Amino acid sequence: GSELLEQERAKSNVSVEKLSKFLFTQSVLDRKHRILEVLQSERVFDKSQNYFAGRVDRFETALARAKKLRKLVVKHGWSQEDLRTANDLISEPGPYGLHESMFLITLRDQGTPEQHEKFLKPAENYEIIGCYAQTELGHGSNVRGLETTVTWNEDDKTFILHSPHLTASKWWIGSLGRTANYAVVMAQLWIKGKSYGPHPFVVHIRDMKTHEPLENIHVGDIGPKFGYNTMDNGFLLFNNVKIPHISMLARFSSVDIKTGKYFRPASPSLIYGTLTWVRSTIVLQAGGVLARGVTIATRYCAVRRQFQDRDAKEQGGENQVINYTTVQIRLLTLLATTFALHFTGRGMMQLYEENQKKMSQDAGKVGDASRGAGPEETHSGSDLLADLHATSCGLKSLASSTAVDGLEVCRRACGGHGYSSFSGIGPWYADYLPTATWEGDNYMLTQQVARYLLKSARSVLKGEKPTNDTTQILAHFLSKADIGAAFDVLGKDEDIVAAFAWRSSFLTFEALKHRDEQKMAWNDLLVDFYRLSRAHSQYMVVRNFYAALSAPSTESELDQETRTLMHKLFRLYALHTLEQEASEFYTSAAVTVRQIQLSRTNAVMKLLDEIRPHAVRLVDAWDFPDWQMDSSLGRYDGKVYEDMFYRASELNPLNKITVDPYPNNETLFKKDESRQLKSKL
Amino acid sequence: GSELLEQERAKSNVSVEKLSKFLFTQSVLDRKHRILEVLQSERVFDKSQNYFAGRVDRFETALARAKKLRKLVVKHGWSQEDLRTANDLISEPGPYGLHESMFLITLRDQGTPEQHEKFLKPAENYEIIGCYAQTELGHGSNVRGLETTVTWNEDDKTFILHSPHLTASKWWIGSLGRTANYAVVMAQLWIKGKSYGPHPFVVHIRDMKTHEPLENIHVGDIGPKFGYNTMDNGFLLFNNVKIPHISMLARFSSVDIKTGKYFRPASPSLIYGTLTWVRSTIVLQAGGVLARGVTIATRYCAVRRQFQDRDAKEQGGENQVINYTTVQIRLLTLLATTFALHFTGRGMMQLYEENQKKMSQDAGKVGDASRGAGPEETHSGSDLLADLHATSCGLKSLASSTAVDGLEVCRRACGGHGYSSFSGIGPWYADYLPTATWEGDNYMLTQQVARYLLKSARSVLKGEKPTNDTTQILAHFLSKADIGAAFDVLGKDEDIVAAFAWRSSFLTFEALKHRDEQKMAWNDLLVDFYRLSRAHSQYMVVRNFYAALSAPSTESELDQETRTLMHKLFRLYALHTLEQEASEFYTSAAVTVRQIQLSRTNAVMKLLDEIRPHAVRLVDAWDFPDWQMDSSLGRYDGKVYEDMFYRASELNPLNKITVDPYPNNETLFKKDESRQLKSKL
Ligand SMILES: Cc1cc2nc3c(=O)[nH]c(=O)nc-3n(C[C@H](O)[C@H](O)[C@H](O)COP(=O)(O)OP(=O)(O)OC[C@H]3O[C@@H](n4cnc5c(N)ncnc54)[C@H](O)[C@@H]3O)c2cc1C
Numbered sequence A, B: 001g002s003e004l005l006e007q008e009r010a011k012s013n014v015s016v017e018k019l020s021k022f023l024f025t026q027s028v029l030d031r032k033h034r035i036l037e038v039l040q041s042e043r044v045f046d047k048s049q050n051y052f053a054g055r056v057d058r059f060e061t062a063l064a065r066a067k068k069l070r071k072l073v074v075k076h077g078w079s080q081e082d083l084r085t086a087n088d089l090i091s092e093p094g095p096y097g098l099h100e101s102m103f104l105i106t107l108r109d110q111g112t113p114e115q116h117e118k119f120l121k122p123a124e125n126y127e128i129i130g131c132y133a134q135t136e137l138g139h140g141s142n143v144r145g146l147e148t149t150v151t152w153n154e155d156d157k158t159f160i161l162h163s164p165h166l167t168a169s170k171w172w173i174g175s176l177g178r179t180a181n182y183a184v185v186m187a188q189l190w191i192k193g194k195s196y197g198p199h200p201f202v203v204h205i206r207d208m209k210t211h212e213p214l215e216n217i218h219v220g221d222i223g224p225k226f227g228y229n230t231m232d233n234g235f236l237l238f239n240n241v242k243i244p245h246i247s248m249l250a251r252f253s254s255v256d257i258k259t260g261k262y263f264r265p266a267s268p269s270l271i272y273g274t275l276t277w278v279r280s281t282i283v284l285q286a287g288g289v290l291a292r293g294v295t296i297a298t299r300y301c302a303v304r305r306q307f308q309d310r311d312a313k314e315q316g317g318e319n320q321v322i323n324y325t326t327v328q329i330r331l332l333t334l335l336a337t338t339f340a341l342h343f344t345g346r347g348m349m350q351l352y353e354e355n356q357k358k359m360s361q362d363a364g365k366v367g368d369a370s371r372g373a374g375p376e377e378t379h380s381g382s383d384l385l386a387d388l389h390a391t392s393c394g395l396k397s398l399a400s401s402t403a404v405d406g407l408e409v410c411r412r413a414c415g416g417h418g419y420s421s422f423s424g425i426g427p428w429y430a431d432y433l434p435t436a437t438w439e440g441d442n443y444m445l446t447q448q449v450a451r452y453l454l455k456s457a458r459s460v461l462k463g464e465k466p467t468n469d470t471t472q473i474l475a476h477f478l479s480k481a482d483i484g485a486a487f488d489v490l491g492k493d494e495d496i497v498a499a500f501a502w503r504s505s506f507l508t509f510e511a512l513k514h515r516d517e518q519k520m521a522w523n524d525l526l527v528d529f530y531r532l533s534r535a536h537s538q539y540m541v542v543r544n545f546y547a548a549l550s551a552p553s554t555e556s557e558l559d560q561e562t563r564t565l566m567h568k569l570f571r572l573y574a575l576h577t578l579e580q581e582a583s584e585f586y587t588s589a590a591v592t593v594r595q596i597q598l599s600r601t602n603a604v605m606k607l608l609d610e611i612r613p614h615a616v617r618l619v620d621a622w623d624f625p626d627w628q629m630d631s632s633l634g635r636y637d638g639k640v641y642e643d644m645f646y647r648a649s650e651l652n653p654l655n656k657i658t659v660d661p662y663p664n665n666e667t668l669f670k671k672d673e674s675r676q677l678k679s680k681l
């Protein structure tokens, strides 16, 4: 395989270094390699048994790694960014995962100074290990429907935490199963017989010494999952557990200890901001998540040879499978998608950061149940916030679905060997998969986008002046609706962007007609809303990709050849998407049947051919260390078969077992030395 | 959950029993329940630790089950059908899997009477346990490219088996890793310096007593996989291993022991038949494979309630999520698909069986490398055979892709709980997944379909008389090509079938133009071929579904109400597919933009609404025993949460472990009693 990859790299002039730097910046790359070196030198991070070990062993190793990582952070004085980079490189969810994210964030954002002293400080020192317990067995998306209650007890100035039904059991809570000794618990607040909705409480759940559950608390791990098995997602039930007044995180709402009066002094727009931030992060990461699969599959398909090409004149041995157009249409379009998502994520993050300051001053009224869906959730809030929120919902849904589905396409493109754990794609896919469900189910989020677009369209119809890109494209569409449009999608890149905007606007006004004129029920429109959100989000991706390539900095940072190639990738992503969604583009009259046909048979095929020679260098630019990917098929040096064989024959515990194969003999294992290969911690 | 499912069942009049009987026949249902009872009474088949155990333990259990099952077969005198039913119910690939399928079949089909005596008999008695070793590390699809050699040694009348390179190592071979003591090995036959292509040899690989590998044989398990981990897929390398003359399976080709002359006396059309049969079986099973996921998701989505419906007047608690149209568009369309695939599979099998007799007499010249793809593989063969072959390729690709992708849609429709192993969908999906890759990669198979359609179109163009359905629809299209067509797809069911035929024919002649007139390279057409195959296969599904509902027996076996419902399911499948593939239907002018729009906004939404009340009874008709599905979410009685909780808290070994959570303490597990829960064999 080595020669083949060398040949591939020789075929293209793309400067891998420049492109990497353009994608990530030099300091980010340096950080990665600095931290990689530290991790690789620690035995506990050795990955060689990862794919073999069962759940209990994997969890044990993950715990050992989490502990070691914490020590490294202290020893080297690593920053948050450093820690995140280390976790990316280790590439498995760990038992401190929720402690280090949602637990600390919630304490920080929603705690008072007194609570910071009492909870946050020890948590930052890992004396308290926490988690974020919102979801219950019976309720996830609908946070307002949570059943755990917390009742203010006037008599002794405490709260009583209780799980009235089995379905009130907390469920799915990361780090709770075995690790955490504290939890932030979301529970329905009751004061004097009146309900105030879900609020966060800091609750002590396991003894600090014995680590056994405290009295009247039933807690444990929820069992094996499709992936994420190095994490102990947990359940938690309370039987009338008394907790002190200080447990209620009181920065935004509180109960007066003397009077039992409920206060909601400050605007919780920051919480709202957190959810938007989390979604933006998902968008930002989606390109890289997918790129890992694309890197593996592209390298392997350049090494894998199968069949002679009979149309070819010279008999140069078997064809690299990456030369088959049915492989290219899968992999190279996804390669283009990785860049599309990357630039979109960057755009989204910039938007988020630019607006972050304004947001913290903003006093828009926003409930904390913004994860929900359905017409009841309409928030007023500022325009800016609403736009950012809708954008983050739509893009989170599109980007994570695209990454998830794309990873499976990559895996299958590798044929039989893609099914081996050593491909590295399957395990990665399995761990990433929940991203399509958490932080807003990808179907449900689309309702938020549709609601925002309908609102925007209404304002445009009323003749209000456009205030942002969304209202601009809607207003533009409206002004042209009776004239029609002709977009030269095969000729001009700007016209591609405009055609995507046109389709999204068309669908918006169509949906508005259904809702406002035909008075259709919300539920009957969900499918249209889903399409609308998808269409609008694809528009945003195309726009962001185009904007990134048109930015002045691009010209200075990339050479002409690479820039031309990036434009081809842009066109490939856009035209392929256009063709996949052809029906909506026709219906909206954004393009003609002839244009789609030409796009399919000419433009896309030609782009595949032009991008093909650069494929390996383009994935090299994503700069995934072999150690991170842990993949036989995706090795930088192309030694695919050697590595598969080594892992199977040398590292595989099953081969330390000799069976008795005959049905009439009771013996199963005649010899079992498989535990010898267990990793040493 | 119980009341909710009871209510669902009360809502609909569909006779579950009648429909089950119609789908499967009474004797098949009886068999299932008879065998289920036997299995459930044997402790070794207890499934309660399946989702928790690691690879080594799972393999051990699977071996114990395989042995016990063999004993049950003997004890009860079970037939092949009985055994297959038992394996379906146990629902995990077992270490005798390849012995009981490809090994025995190959010995039977390709062995001489002498070889039957020597190998088949002991194999049928499980003294010999075998596997089918074709694929190598370097070659899967391209069987002609296999590297293992077998050289006729004139001197002592033996063959020498050898693996010249690492990539020649057999790989992926089911049952080989730890279990088999024999293998059918496909190897390149060399006689006196001349190569005769790949041939099958029966090879002794492990000692009958010690079960250790024989000399100069390197064999082992290839390691963990995305699924299929109860199976020991293996590798196998030969270092100049001498095997006797009788090793070569000699029914169709042989080497004369005296002269060393090569013979190929009989036509290998039967082998060809085997491959077609295997593919047909995959088509037949795909409906049921998918139905299992649809059953689980439908029941769960009827039990799961989330959010109040604000448009609704009465406040009747939270809405069952199956009422949301974005859930319906996913699940009910897949429910329709299960029936579509089921009737198609039945149609395919009938075709196969009807033609089987003719085929065995048929002397069509067909190479044994028919798994391959690419223009070089054009076989002459009889018309009938070619049609059957192409049909089985196209439908295998479409049906298995549809089932695989549909299962993941079902899993995601279940929200967070879909990600738990207890959902039962994930593990099932993971084990089924390779079906998209083996027996012909789903992308590559489409080349075979395209080649057949091109050939058929050429014959039609030449004015030859149509001999089968394919040539008929092509001829019909040609006769109308200058007049155009108007199909009343929303009004008449026959017109739906005709519109699908039209689109397929249109794409066929378009591809023909590219290939024959424009002389485009084969490789440049692969993407079009893929679409063409998909279009044609969808036509076949629609046609088969329609035919099944129009058959006279249907009228007698199903009551009017159920028949009407089945027609609605037919329309839902067809119109939803039409809408998904709208672009090709436009381009071919089979339908208008307006028809698609109406189909999407009216027809499909109305069908969802009409089918909705019957959803639970329709899945009940698939008659999956709870024991088979092993799913908390899919339980017949709807006790979803109780079962999730029971499994997590009572069966989960991780909860027998107490950790030390603090980073500065070296201890990981303070207490570990997890092995207590290991299943007792
Ligand atoms: C690996 C993993 C880790 C997690 N970690 C945590 C954690 O640390 N802490 C925590 O609190 N939670 C956690 N969660 C829970 C997660 O946030 C929820 O699972 C997620 O929010 C989805 O909610 P649900 O499961 O209730 O889905 P449901 O709402 O039950 O969705 C089921 C189906 O109904 C549909 N649906 C529901 N409502 C509507 C509607 N109004 N309109 C249309 N369709 C609808 C959905 O689209 C979906 O198809 C985790 C989950 C997973 C899988």
Ligand SMILES: Cc1cc2nc3c(=O)[nH]c(=O)nc-3n(C[C@H](O)[C@H](O)[C@H](O)COP(=O)(O)OP(=O)(O)OC[C@H]3O[C@@H](n4cnc5c(N)ncnc54)[C@H](O)[C@@H]3O)c2cc1C
Binding pocket: A304, A306, A307, A321, A324, A325, A326, A327, A412, A413, A414, A415, A416, A417, A419, B098, B132, B133, B134, B135, B138, B139, B140, B141, B142, B171, B172, B173, B174, B228, B233, B373, B374, B434, B437, B438, B439, B440, B441, B443, B444, B526
């Ligand atoms: C779980 C499992 C069990 C198995 N059990 C057995 C067994 O018991 N015995 C056995 O012999 N084998 C077994 N196999 C092997 C299996 O049959 C092969 O993996 C399968 O045939 C695919 O071949 P491949 O892996 O060589 O794919 P490849 O041919 O390497 O495919 C790689 C990629 O190249 C593309 N490609 C290749 N050639 C072409 C072409 N000409 N035109 C266009 N695209 C092309 C494919 O579409 C795919 O995307 C098993 C495999 C699995 C996963």
